[in-house]
Amino acid sequence: MKIEDEIKSTIPLDISKKIILNILYTQNVTNEKFNEILKPYDLSGEQYNVLRILRGQKGNPANMCAIQERMIAKTSNTTRLVDKLLLKNFVTRNVCPDNRRKIEVMITQKGLDVLTELDPKVIEHENYFSQNLNTEELELLNTLLEKYRNQ
Amino acid sequence: MKIEDEIKSTIPLDISKKIILNILYTQNVTNEKFNEILKPYDLSGEQYNVLRILRGQKGNPANMCAIQERMIAKTSNTTRLVDKLLLKNFVTRNVCPDNRRKIEVMITQKGLDVLTELDPKVIEHENYFSQNLNTEELELLNTLLEKYRNQ
DNA sequence: TTTTTTAATTTGTATATACAAATGTTAGGT
DNA sequence: ACCTAACATTTGTATATACAAATTAAAAAA
Numbered sequence: 465m466k467i468e469d470e471i472k473s474t475i476p477l478d479i480s481k482k483i484i485l486n487i488l489y490t491q492n493v494t495n496e497k498f499n500e501i502l503k504p505y506d507l508s509g510e511q512y513n514v515l516r517i518l519r520g521q522k523g524n525p526a527n528m529c530a531i532q533e534r535m536i537a538k539t540s541n542t543t544r545l546v547d548k549l550l551l552k553n554f555v556t557r558n559v560c561p562d563n564r565r566k567i568e569v570m571i572t573q574k575g576l577d578v579l580t581e582l583d584p585k586v587i588e589h590e591n592y593f594s595q596n597l598n599t600e601e602l603e604l605l606n607t608l609l610e611k612y613r614n615q
Numbered sequence: 616m617k618i619e620d621e622i623k624s625t626i627p628l629d630i631s632k633k634i635i636l637n638i639l640y641t642q643n644v645t646n647e648k649f650n651e652i653l654k655p656y657d658l659s660g661e662q663y664n665v666l667r668i669l670r671g672q673k674g675n676p677a678n679m680c681a682i683q684e685r686m687i688a689k690t691s692n693t694t695r696l697v698d699k700l701l702l703k704n705f706v707t708r709n710v711c712p713d714n715r716r717k718i719e720v721m722i723t724q725k726g727l728d729v730l731t732e733l734d735p736k737v738i739e740h741e742n743y744f745s746q747n748l749n750t751e752e753l754e755l756l757n758t759l760l761e762k763y764r765n766q
Numbered sequence: 767t768t769t770t771t772t773a774a775t776t777t778g779t780a781t782a783t784a785c786a787a788a789t790g791t792t793a794g795g796t
Numbered sequence: 797a798c799c800t801a802a803c804a805t806t807t808g809t810a811t812a813t814a815c816a817a818a819t820t821a822a823a824a825a826a
Contacts, residue, residue, distance in 0.1 A: 465761070465765060466761060467757070467760075467761065471685055471686075471687060472684060472685045473671075473685075474671060475671075478738075478741070479745070479750070479753045479754065479757065480738075480741035480742055480744075480745035480753070481741050482757050483741075483744075483745055483753060483756055483757055483760075484645055484740075484741050484744065484745075485687065486757055486760045486761065487638060487641055487642050487645060487760065488642055488645070488646070488687055489687050489764075490638055490642075490760050490763065490764045491638050491639055491641075491642035492687060492688050492689070493764050494635055494638060494639070494764075495639070496690075499784085508811070508812070509812095510812075510813095520624075520625060520626075527774080527775090528774070528775060528776095529773090529774065529775085533623060534622055534623045534624075535622075536622060536636065536639055536640050536643060537643055537812095537813080538643075539647075539813065539814060539815080540812080540813070540814095541776095541812080541813075541814085542775090543775065543776055543777085544776090544777095544811090544812080545812090548811085563773095563774085563821080563822070564820085564821055564822085565773065565774045565775070565820070565821045565822065566773095566774065566775085566821095567774080567775070587629075587631075589635075590629070590631035590632050590634075590635050591631055593631075593634075593635065593763055593764065594630070594631035594634055594635075594763070596762050596763055596764075596765065597759065597762060597763055599630070601759055601762070602630045602631070602634060603630065604755070604759065605634055605756070605759040605760070605763060606618070606630065606633050606634055606637055608748065608752060608755065608756040608759070609618075609634075609637045609638065609641050609756070610616070610617060610618065610637065611747050611748060611752070612641065612744055612745070612747055612748055612756060613640070613641045613644050613645075613744065613747075614616060614747065650814085659781070659782070660782095661782075661783095678804080678805090679804070679805060679806095680803090680804065680805085688782095688783080690783065690784055690785080691782080691783070691784095692782075692783070692784085692806095693805090694805065694806055694807085695781090695782080695806090695807095696782085699781085714791080714792075714803095714804085715790085715791060715792085715804095716790070716791045716792065716803065716804045716805070717791095717803095717804060717805085718804080718805070
């Protein structure tokens with residue numbers, strides 16, 4: 465469905481406005497579907513994102529700053545996200561011995577296990593949308609988004 | 616900057632994953648910039664969206680359902696958004712005389728004035744990003760997003 | 767060594783999001 | 797008229813977002 469129809473716009477929209485609404489709306493659609501995948505695991509999207517970042521550390525701990533840097537929503541409150549993951553025993557949190565200002569966060573085996581279980585579902589989710597485009601179109605969409613976003 | 620660099624990914628990502636992250640990230644970038652525009656007016660993005668919908672009614676009131684239908688984030692809590700707008704005298708709220716289950720929400724002159732003041736800033740914001748692409752690329756991006764999103 | 771500056775993280779507060787349950791109203795069936 | 801189902805909206809609760817202020821520790825300067 466066209467973006468004008470999705471938001472029930474009665475007047476024709478400028479292409480610049482359509483694009484920005486289309487990005488917002490498309491992100492909402494993908495995100496809503498992703499949250500449904502995570503729901504049975506009692507994880508929010510941002511909590512999942514933190515776990516994914518920690519797995520990427522391959523055994524090394526990550527401090528709060530490093531997690532924040534790799535996050536998509538840069539303004540998320542990493543402290544509170546890690547708090548929630550700690551309650552579920554998906555991560556450990558320790559003061560860094562070399563620099564006591566820093567906090568070392570590590571994913572636990574339980575956290576790794578939940579990610580392993582989620583992996584195929586996440587890939588299925590990604591493909592659910594990308595299957596609508598062929599390889600060439602996918603590369604094009606990716607390039608156009610990068611070009612659009614950067615100043 | 617490429618999406619892999621934005622999130623400091625150490626491994627190459629599948630195109631399907633890149634697209635979904637790219638949409639999420641791009642939406643975050645545009646949204647953050649838009650919030651800065653709204654900040655001096657003490658409006659949130661969703662509050663602005665409700666005002667825009669009400670202006671589109673051209674003098675006719677809209678009930679909560681109608682507002683909800685036209686909103687981008689379908690799960691937003693319209694009642695509370697209207698509450699906030701009411702406190703700022705940007706809207707009026709009355710029980711519908713024909714059907715007392717319904718609430719008639721209307722934009723005030725003060726609400727219309729703030730939208731008029733915002734209009735050029737919003738257009739500038741939209742163009743800030745779209746100027747990176749030519750007309751053909753903009754149409755292509757719009758089409759690809761619609762194709763991507765729909766099942 | 768003491769003071770000041772910078773860095774890393776946490777806490778506070780207001781608002782927004784997500785979702786379920788509750789409330790009040792209308793419409794339909796008997 | 798009475799009961800039930802459907803509709804429109806509100807309220808409750810937990811979590812997340814946005815942003816500023818506070819806390820604590822390390823590094824640099826005096």
